[in-house]
Amino acid sequence: MEKLEGRKLSDPEVVQLLKSKHLMTAQKGSGQSAVDVSNYCEWNFTASKSIVTKLQSDQVISNIVNKQETLKGSDSCFNSLVKLEKLAQRPSCLASRRFIFQLIDDLLCHGVIKDEDLSKKDMIGGSNNPGSIHLYEFKWRCLTYILDIMCVQAKLEDSDRVLLKDHLRDPATTRTNTVDNVSWQGSLTKASLEALTFIHDVVFLKQYDNILRQGIKPHSHPEILNEMETILEAWNRVVNLRENELAEEKAALQALDGKADENEEEEAGAEGQTPDHLLKLARKMPNTLPKHSPQYWRAVANQTVRMYVEFVTEPTNTSGVTTMVEKLQLPSPEVGKTCTLVHIDTSLLGESVGPGSQENLRKVWKPDETLIQKLLGSTLVGLGAQQDKNGKCQCPGEGVLAAVFDPLGVLPKTFMKDSTSQPVWLMFNEDGSISFQ
Numbered sequence: 001m002e003k004l005e006g007r008k009l010s011d012p013e014v015v016q017l018l019k020s021k022h023l024m025t026a027q028k029g030s031g032q033s034a035v036d037v038s039n040y041c042e043w044n045f046t047a048s049k050s051i052v053t054k055l056q057s058d059q060v061i062s063n064i065v066n067k068q069e070t071l072k073g074s075d076s077c078f079n080s081l082v083k084l085e086k087l088a089q090r091p092s093c094l095a096s097r098r099f100i101f102q103l104i105d106d107l108l109c110h111g112v113i114k115d116e117d118l119s120k121k122d123m124i125g126g127s128n129n130p131g132s133i134h135l136y137e138f139k140w141r142c143l144t145y146i147l148d149i150m151c152v153q154a155k156l157e158d159s160d161r162v163l164l165k166d167h168l169r170d171p172a173t174t175r176t177n178t179v180d181n182v183s184w185q186g187s188l189t190k191a192s193l194e195a196l197t198f199i200h201d202v203v204f205l206k207q208y209d210n211i212l213r214q215g216i217k218p219h220s221h222p223e224i225l226n227e228m229e230t231i232l233e234a235w236n237r238v239v240n241l242r243e244n245e246l247a248e249e250k251a252a253l254q255a256l257d258g259k260a261d262e263n264e265e266e267e268a269g270a271e272g273q274t275p276d277h278l279l280k281l282a283r284k285m286p287n288t289l290p291k292h293s294p295q296y297w298r299a300v301a302n303q304t305v306r307m308y309v310e311f312v313t314e315p316t317n318t319s320g321v322t323t324m325v326e327k328l329q330l331p332s333p334e335v336g337k338t339c340t341l342v343h344i345d346t347s348l349l350g351e352s353v354g355p356g357s358q359e360n361l362r363k364v365w366k367p368d369e370t371l372i373q374k375l376l377g378s379t380l381v382g383l384g385a386q387q388d389k390n391g392k393c394q395c396p397g398e399g400v401l402a403a404v405f406d407p408l409g410v411l412p413k414t415f416m417k418d419s420t421s422q423p424v425w426l427m428f429n430e431d432g433s434i435s436f437q
Contacts, residue, residue: 047085054088064105077118090133099140106171134218139203145222160192183329191242318378325382333399344376345405369412394418
């Protein structure tokens with residue numbers, strides 16, 4: 001219009017010129033009328049201008065709107081000039097707007113909410129009921145507040161907090177790192193895992209939405225979370241776990257310095273209990289037992305093993321072993337810095353294990369190459385090693401270290417012929433530590 005007029009135009013002037021061209025707007029109607037045609041007004045122009053400037057200019061937001069309209073047509077929750085205008089105007093900044101659209105898209109795509117849940121009334125809200133736009137912006141503020149303030153106050157590991165910030169930076173990334181890629185969580189402490197669950201529930205899901213709607217106002221600070229009893233109770237689980245972890249770390253340092261006091265009487269009493277009772281005691285939550293007692297540390301040990309060790313049933317064939325290893329989704333090693341260790345001890349093959357077994361009581365048994373290829377070779381293939389023309393693995397893949405202990409000399413000499421091997425001496429020091437030669 002400015003080009004046609006040859007001068008700079010104000011918004012009201014543009015509207016008047018558009019009206020002179022007999023421009024009309026079509027709005028979705030109800031009843032027997034398919035559409036209701038109304039005159040073009042100044043609001044139509046300012047709303048459209050705001051939408052183009054703040055939404056269409058952002059490729060991330062534009063892609064989300066186009067995707068939803070392609071999937072659902074006029075049933076899309078974004079098929080409304082009023083709602084798009086509010087989504088453009090009400091968020092405080094670009095980062096907030098983008099997060100709101102990403103969160104809506106994620107919740108819609110995974111069936112957590114439906115398009116009809118995002119009506120104009122629900123999005124805008126009222127004086128006593130913040131709408132979804134204000135709620136989702138508050139969640140965006142909460143994400144930073146929880147990670148940078150609450151997690152620091154709870155004294156979570158700095159390395160864990162960095163991981164959480166990296167893997168929970170937006171709804172799409174969070175969905176991937178809590179559903180598909182979860183191997184990174186293995187390095188987190190128990191408290192950090194609980195913090196991950198807390199952030200996921202408060203920010204990225206709708207578990208606490210009703211509580212948040214009742215407690216927040218359009219410009220509420222995230223510190224108001226500490227005033228909401230149900231949410232505070234969930235966060236206190238993180239704080240309590242971290243306090244226990246710090247106490248455990250302190251006790252471990254005292255033990256290394258020779259300052260830890262052992263309760264011999266309780267230890268002797270525990271050894272006299274039945275295996276079933278000890279197992280049941282070990283599987284209790286550590287925070288339900290007296291701190292630093294033998295039972296407490298057994299529960300901590302049991303919880304740690306169950307977090308980082310996964311026991312699997314031996315598959316019946318080689319392809320089953322390969323598939324099982326692939327499903328573990330182990331993190332890829334960084335060449336030159338880290339590696340994945342695959343360990344096998346031929347002297348233990350065939351050994352019975354379990355509460356009722358008798359250790360080292362078995363006949364002399366020599367495993368054949370087929371079994372070794374199934375257990376070790378198929379594991380290496382699952383970690384990226386190549387097979388020869390006969391389907392056998394002769395060398396580990398890049399970043400993978402195969403440690404084979406063969407004290408009885410029963411391993412076939414041709415096995416792993418293409419890999420580099422050397423003898424390793426294990427030296428047990430007086431303090432019980434092991435050094436390698």
